[in-house]
Amino acid sequence: MKQYLLLLLFIVSGLAAKSQNADRFFPKKDLISTGIYYYPEHWPESQWERDIKKIANMGYEFVHLAEFAWYKMEPVEGKYDFEWLDRVVKLCEKYHLKIVMCTPSATTPTWMRLNYPETFIMDSHYIRAENGTRGLGSVVNEKYRTFTTQIVAEMAKRYGQNKSVIGWQVDNEPPAISDFSPASQEAFRLWLKNKYKTIDELNKVWGAAFWSQWFSDFSQVIIPNTNLVGWWGNNPHALLDFKRYEADAQADFLDLQAGTLRKYISAQQYITTNYTAVCTGADASRTKKLDFAAYTAYPNGGNDNIGETGFRLGNSKVILFASELYKAVGGVSGVMEIQPGPVNWGGYNPLLLPGTVRMWLYHSFAAGGKLACSYRFRQILYSSEQYHSGVIKTDGVTPSPGGEEYMQFMKEIKELRKVCKPDAKMPEKLAARSTAILWNLENYWTIDRQKQTWQWDTWNYPVKFLEMAKSLGAPTDVIPETADFSKYKVLIVPAYELADSALVKRWTEYVRNGGNLILTCRTATKDRAGHFWEGECAAPILGLIGAHVQATDMLSGYAKGSIAMQGNSYNWNNWADLLDADKGTEVVATYDNQFYKGKAAVVRHKLGKGSVTYIGVDTDDSMLEKDILRNAYQSVGATTENYPEGVYVYWRDGFYVAVNYSSTDYTMNIPASAKVLVGDKTLKPAGVLVWSE
Secondary structure (H helix, E strand, O other): OOHHHHHHHHHHHOOOOOOOOHHHHHOOHHHOOOEEEOHHHHOOOOOHHHHHHHHHHHHHOOOEEEEOOOOHHHHOOOOOOOOHHHHHHHHHHHHHOOOEOOOOOOOOOHHHHHHHHHHHHHEEEEEOOOOOOOOEOOOHHHHHHHHHHHHHHHHHHHHHOOEEEEEEEEHHHOOOOOOOOOOHHHHHHHHEEEEHOOHHHHHHHHOOOHOOOOOOHEEEEEEEOOHHHHOOOOOOOHHHHHHHHHHHHHHHHHHHHHHHOOOOOOOOOOOEOEOOOOOOOHHHHHHOOOOOEEEEOOOOOOOOOOOOHHHHHHOOOOHHHHHHHHOOOOOOOOOEEOOOOOOOOOOOOOOOOOOOOHHHHHHHHHOOOEEEEEEEEEEOOOOOOOOOOOOOOOOOOOOOOHHHHHHHHHHHHHHHHHHHOOOOOOOHHHHHHOOOEEHHHHHHHHHHOOOOOOOOOOOOOOHHHHHHHHHHHOOEEEEOOOHHHHHHEEEEOOOOOOOOOOHHHHHHHHHHHHOOOEEEEOOOOOOOOEEEEOOOOOHHHHHHHOEEEEEEOOOOOOOEEEEEEEEEEEEEOEEEEEEOOOOOOOEEEEOOOOOOOOOOOEEEEEEOOOEEEEEEEEEOOOOHHHHHHHHHHHHHHOOOOOOOOEEEEEEOOOOEEEOOOOOOOOOOOOOOEEEEEEEEEEEEOOOEEEEEE
């Protein structure tokens, strides 16, 4: 536990060394590298060479190995066997394939559960997890951490100087899972003690006077448990701290492995992990020792999506948001795990529309992805993922439709490498629309806990602003608070509930220096502890927005609210701040029905060289918000596009890339002089177009 606390101190204090910029691992001329997951432990050794030769012949550039093979690398406690893996590595080298090696911490061997049951988490009913699946190790349990460190060190010593190994993935889809075990209870208390120093301060921040929750010592604190005291009875401040603790503990576990690797591996080998695309628990920004963060993308799992054929095209939001979010770690990202066809866990698992896998790959590439790897090479014949497709069918030799599309993508990328311009400057018309969306996972933890209306879509709320910006043709980043706001013409801050004076000061300076700030409802309504201000609602930003939030309304599921703006009418249903504008503040939109008809819904306040727009309403169709955003671009002299839902256009390395998730054809309006490199000007569903100007 002392070892865990020392490492945790680095996370809380931010003293851990930051990674170098990860661009150095990916030559610009390569554009993107492609890889495939292969599990030799699943197949007879007599088939390994056939499989690896096939991987090379299909056009893949690296093989992803060992992430779930702990049992085979350490079949008995302390007895390591890497000879089988050595043979796989040599086969990869024979066929000129690079390797991404993975640490196996997500799947512990059976002997660990039998001999050390304390290494597994406890659920909220205080029942121990069992082995037989993945991701159930207690990341704060010292025995589990010791075993993990040992296997990681042994792997690093063996492959850390191998020039065929280009990088390492630590763990797998780190979940920051809730753990109520004794080890976690103690680690949580230590985390709290380090944060608050005194029990009186914790009582103050947690509002422990409410319902007699007062503590006299840190030893009395236990992890808040909604299953035992009920949703209504739980303390939102304690729950927020528990989420922070879980994220810190997960980050520390990843950094523990990364730190172990760095003792032995070459500086030319990168370290990453594969976060889930929409991650509501683990927070990539809290790691200090990863070179960059990759993500997994499973866009299609039985969702209806856009139009009649949307259920075959996938959720367009998945790659859209993840590809931007994870660049915050190391400056680059890529998709480490993408589905090659139907999966086994969806509400229903349809065949994909031909071209869909290729479109997903191009989407990740267009958004700046440096690598694209697919799970998995062969469809397994047994166990829980039998129905999860691979790029090779169950016969072991025939490419699946997704495999064929992967080969097409890789062939096309090789052609694009010949004409790319990696040092090309972004066209001025795009730079004039440069946009950022400010992101801090903690805001959405606290909002999701107290939505106040079932109609509030917490996790998709910031995503819809990214969709709007992309539909208007704006290059858009998702950035943390530490980023340089001045790089962007427009800064969007969606439902940023937790704020402090330092952050508000930075927003104000951004506007005074000529920035265009867009704030939305539910911004700065609480301090960082999740307390309301002792004053007006959203008190810290009232001077910034030039208005006061008088009250907030929410409608029933069938009621219809209306808003008037510039002669147009818009509908709302979810959330409405009633605003009183200060003298000199422009009222942009007003409520057009309900008993407060005429009240301001959107205001704009000029400050210094820039302006701030406050959107006090959340609409379902986002037409109001989109028109406001369009006006913001026009106010800085930028032109805009009007791409339909599901059509995304990017620029990178001298190319424009467009993809189509919609169920209808869309013809791109590109200059007559443009050179089409891939595809056709008319984008069919799942279509891809690459061109240069």
